[in-house]
Amino acid sequence: MIYFDHVSKVYSPTSVALEGVNLTIEPKEFVSIVGQSGAGKTTLIKLLLGEDRPTAGKVFFESINVHDLSAKELPAFRRRVGAVFQDFRLLPTKTAFENISFAMESAGMSEEEIEADVTQVLDLVGLVGKAWHFPHELSGGEKQRVAIARAIVMRPDVIIADEPTGNLDPMNTFEIIKLLEKINELGSTVILTTHNKDVINGLNRRVITLEGGRVVRDDKNGRYVL
Amino acid sequence: MEHSHNHTPTMLRRMTKNGVVAFWRNGWVTLATVLIMVLTLFMVGSLLFSNVLLTSALTHLEGKVDVSVYLKTEADDGEISNLVKSVSELPEVKGVEYVSRDEALEQFKAKHQDNSLITRSLDELGDNPLGATLNIKAKDLSKYEAISRFLEAGVFSSVIDRVNYHQNQLVIDRLSAMLQASRRGGLGISLVLAFIAALVAFNTIRLAIYTNREEISIMRLVGAKNSYIQGPYIVEGILHGMLAAVIAMMVFYPLTLWLGPKTEAFFGGPNLFDYYTSNFFQMFGILLVVGVALGATSSWIAIKRYLKV
Numbered sequence A: 001m002i003y004f005d006h007v008s009k010v011y012s013p014t015s016v017a018l019e020g021v022n023l024t025i026e027p028k029e030f031v032s033i034v035g036q037s038g039a040g041k042t043t044l045i046k047l048l049l050g051e052d053r054p055t056a057g058k059v060f061f062e063s064i065n066v067h068d069l070s071a072k073e074l075p076a077f078r079r080r081v082g083a084v085f086q087d088f089r090l091l092p093t094k095t096a097f098e099n100i101s102f103a104m105e106s107a108g109m110s111e112e113e114i115e116a117d118v119t120q121v122l123d124l125v126g127l128v129g130k131a132w133h134f135p136h137e138l139s140g141g142e143k144q145r146v147a148i149a150r151a152i153v154m155r156p157d158v159i160i161a162d163e164p165t166g167n168l169d170p171m172n173t174f175e176i177i178k179l180l181e182k183i184n185e186l187g188s189t190v191i192l193t194t195h196n197k198d199v200i201n202g203l204n205r206r207v208i209t210l211e212g213g214r215v216v217r218d219d220k221n222g223r224y225v226l
Numbered sequence B: 001m002e003h004s005h006n007h008t009p010t011m012l013r014r015m016t017k018n019g020v021v022a023f024w025r026n027g028w029v030t031l032a033t034v035l036i037m038v039l040t041l042f043m044v045g046s047l048l049f050s051n052v053l054l055t056s057a058l059t060h061l062e063g064k065v066d067v068s069v070y071l072k073t074e075a076d077d078g079e080i081s082n083l084v085k086s087v088s089e090l091p092e093v094k095g096v097e098y099v100s101r102d103e104a105l106e107q108f109k110a111k112h113q114d115n116s117l118i119t120r121s122l123d124e125l126g127d128n129p130l131g132a133t134l135n136i137k138a139k140d141l142s143k144y145e146a147i148s149r150f151l152e153a154g155v156f157s158s159v160i161d162r163v164n165y166h167q168n169q170l171v172i173d174r175l176s177a178m179l180q181a182s183r184r185g186g187l188g189i190s191l192v193l194a195f196i197a198a199l200v201a202f203n204t205i206r207l208a209i210y211t212n213r214e215e216i217s218i219m220r221l222v223g224a225k226n227s228y229i230q231g232p233y234i235v236e237g238i239l240h241g242m243l244a245a246v247i248a249m250m251v252f253y254p255l256t257l258w259l260g261p262k263t264e265a266f267f268g269g270p271n272l273f274d275y276y277t278s279n280f281f282q283m284f285g286i287l288l289v290v291g292v293a294l295g296a297t298s299s300w301i302a303i304k305r306y307l308k309v
Helices: A041-049 A074-078 A096-106 A111-125 A140-152 A170-185 A197-203 B008-025 B028-064 B077-088 B101-111 B116-125 B141-151 B165-210 B213-221 B226-267 B272-278 B280-307
Strands: A002-012 A015-025 A030-034 A056-061 A081-085 A158-162 A189-194 A206-211 A214-219 B067-071 B093-099 B133-138 B160-163
Touching: A002 A041, A015 A041, A015 A214, A030 A041, A030 A170, A030 A197, A041 A056, A041 A081, A041 A158, A041 A189, A074 B213, A081 A140, A096 A111, A096 A140, A096 B226, A111 A140, A111 A170, A140 A158, A140 A170, A158 A170, A170 A189, A170 A197, A189 A197, B008 B226, B028 B165, B028 B226, B028 B272, B028 B280, B067 B077, B067 B141, B077 B093, B077 B133, B077 B141, B093 B101, B101 B116, B133 B141, B141 B160, B141 B165, B165 B213, B165 B226, B165 B280, B213 B226, B213 B280, B226 B272, B226 B280, B272 B280
Parallel strands: A030 A189, A030 A206, A081 A158, A158 A189
Antiparallel strands: A002 A015, A002 A056, A206 A214, B067 B133, B067 B160, B093 B133
């Protein structure tokens, strides 16, 4: 469902982030992308979200060329792709509930739908009791769970998690990865980037290894090899 | 794939609600922005007040200027009434006051009643030495020249002794020039000050939105439409303007109460406090419109740059 077709991203002649990347990600896959800092993981994610444009090549989401989307079409596309980041990226002046409901509100869904769906995902991430807390009143693990709830509430086809456990302790890391696996079981494709060896080895799923902007390994039941 | 049912009223209500909530939660930023807006609106209000004072001072001064025509003592009543009629009919003339010989004498006596030398001299004279006078007021200062030229043209030389315009000409011209300059200068300064104040308010709002740029990018990332992101900020800007207008009006209450009597004595104009109370809604309306327009457009312009793809 996701295709990278000879994608390159060159910031400057001395700074090449991606070089001729070819990738296919199937529906319902759980794919981990590993690589050292600067290997191109974040650039790959940014291109997929339409946050940045490739220098060469095409990124397809089903039959949609992501970078052919107009400014008007982009919001609807982004609601099909849920994103989770290392730094959580919650709206600081909105409560957990409001952070999650924001995208639904902006999509014009009814109050009943919003109330029902947000409560459901809060339950899934185990934060029903903290719905009316602001981000600064939540721990790192709780913030990341709000972010995951926000990412899945629109029932996207794909969840992109860019180093979601980078700021978390081992206990919370374990919880977050379990949550992502559960979301995957419920039918969403999950793309995870991480540095964490234990996470990769524990998952025992497909692993794509990036090095210097190129795909150097792509293993079906991969382990962390760098 | 698209779940959206776009009910405009629902979206407007949500954007308004989000704007109101953000206005409340932003606390210190809201306070700072509103205070700067109060300053701007205070400036606008002060300009309105000073314009009222200046205008009334000018009309007050203009009202003091007239041209006096001293008539010959031997002029007969028919000729005089002919003159009064002709002058009254001039389009430049606002009013003519006729002071007869007897009235002139009465006024003269009243004015000098404490001066025994003068009263005694008058008694000794027996006859009335004073001529009748015409006090002519023009519609505005620039018309006195034309009126005096008409009077001195010679048609009425048999009745008119002298016209005091030329004695007063310098004063009248200078006053006229001063009034025009202060009007024009006042307008110029007002516009410059209002512009600077608006610029400061605009920059304050821009800075507030700049601190929100991260949040704006998050909203875009989770798939919110630009219009939906923009709406609450514009609502917030409108609220800033409204609250600032209310506070500015509140500040003017004690200020005009205190300044009213002072300015009334100094300018001879209306009491500012009376003006404030009798024009309260009109003034509030002006400040409200200026504040809301400034707040909304500032927000709109400031946020636009963060919504580009």
